[in-house]
Amino acid sequence: MTSQVPAKNFREQVLKTIRLIPYGKVLSYGLVACMAGSPRASRIVGGILYHSGLRVKEEKNLPWQRVVNQKGELSTYRIGLGDLQKKLLKREGVYFDSDERIPLKKFLWKPPFRLIKKLQLPEEILWELERKFDF
DNA sequence: TCAGTGACTCCCC
DNA sequence: CGGGGAGCCACTG
Numbered sequence: 001m002t003s004q005v006p007a008k009n010f011r012e013q014v015l016k017t018i019r020l021i022p023y024g025k026v027l028s029y030g031l032v033a034c035m036a037g038s039p040r041a042s043r044i045v046g047g048i049l050y051h052s053g054l055r056v057k058e059e060k061n062l063p064w065q066r067v068v069n070q071k072g073e074l075s076t077y078r079i080g081l082g083d084l085q086k087k088l089l090k091r092e093g094v095y096f097d098s099d100e101r102i103p104l105k106k107f108l109w110k111p112p113f114r115l116i117k118k119l120q121l122p123e124e125i126l127w128e129l130e131r132k133f134d135f
Numbered sequence: 136t137c138a139g140t141g142a143c144t145c146c147c148c
Numbered sequence: 149c150g151g152g153g154a155g156c157c158a159c160t161g
Contacts, residue, residue, distance in 0.1 A: 042156075045142080081142075
C-alpha cells in the first residue's frame with residue numbers, strides 16, 4: 001500500500017465540492033480547499049483546476065468558472081482564461097464592480113449547514129469554515 | 136525518485 | 149495597503 005489514496009481523495013473531494021456550487025454563486029479557492037478537507041491547500045485547488053483544464057473531456061461538467069480568489073477577482077487572466085470566465089459568470093447573473101471584483105457579500109455561496117455536516121469534516125476545519133464564511 | 140512549478144491564502148512586518 | 153515567506157498537494161519531466 002502506498003500513500004497515494006488520501007492524495008487522490010483530495011482531488012476527488014475538490015471536484016465534488018466545485019460541482020456543488022449553485023448556478024450564479026461562487027466560492028474561493030480557500031473555501032473549496034476547506035470543504036475538501038485541507039484548509040491550507042487553496043493553491044492546490046488552483047493546480048487541480050489548471051490541470052483539469054488540460055483534459056476538457058474528463059471534466060466537461062465542471063463549473064470551474066465559479067471558483068474565484070478571496071478578493072472576488074478572477075485568477076485566470078494570467079493563463080488566458082479570464083475573459084471566458086468573466087463571460088460565463090456574467091451569463092449566470094454574476095456582476096463585477098468597477099475594480100473588476102465580484103461583490104462576495106452578494107455572490108459568495110454559503111452552503112446550508114445540513115450540507116456542511118454531510119461532509120463530516122473534523123471539528124477544527126468546521127471552525128475554519130465558520131470563520132471564513134463569517135456566519 | 137525528486138525537484139520544480141503552480142487558476143492561493145495567511146501571517147508578519 | 150504591500151511585499152516576503154511558508155504551507156498545501158497534484159502533476160510533470
